[in-house]
Amino acid sequence: MSEFSLSQTVVSQEGDPLYSFEYAAMVTKTSTTLVESCVQLGLIEPIGVMLHQQQIERLAQIQRLRQDLGLNLVGAAMVLDMAQEIAQLRAQIQMYHALF
Numbered sequence: 001m002s003e004f005s006l007s008q009t010v011v012s013q014e015g016d017p018l019y020s021f022e023y024a025a026m027v028t029k030t031s032t033t034l035v036e037s038c039v040q041l042g043l044i045e046p047i048g049v050m051l052h053q054q055q056i057e058r059l060a061q062i063q064r065l066r067q068d069l070g071l072n073l074v075g076a077a078m079v080l081d082m083a084q085e086i087a088q089l090r091a092q093i094q095m096y097h098a099l100f
Contacts, residue, residue: 010050018050028060035059043077 010018021035028035035051038044043062044055051059058080065076 012047012050012052016052018047018052019056020050021046024051024056024059027056028063030059030063034063038062038073038077041073041077043073 010020012018021032021039024030025032025035035044038059039046044051044059046055061080062073062076065071065079066073069076069079071079
């Protein structure tokens with residue numbers, strides 16, 4: 001039986017570090033069950049059985065919204081998606097104003 005080390009580095013094809021569900025749970029102060037639930041619900045997107053740093057950050061944001069506002073997993077993910085869409089729309093408006 002081999003031991004898994006959290007310091008072990010796994011690198012994606014693009015050269016980005018990838019992290020285990022266990023590592024994601026540890027740094028976001030959640031559980032691997034919650035991480036797996038988020039994956040199953042499509043709230044975070046793994047690369048195989050690993051997570052990119054952005055997905056861990058999204059998981060942390062979901063967890064904060066759950067704790068601070070009492071939202072469920074899907075509600076927290078919806079808030080994040082809407083915030084991202086608003087930021088994209090604001091950027092498009094700024095580009096539009098810069099042209100005219």
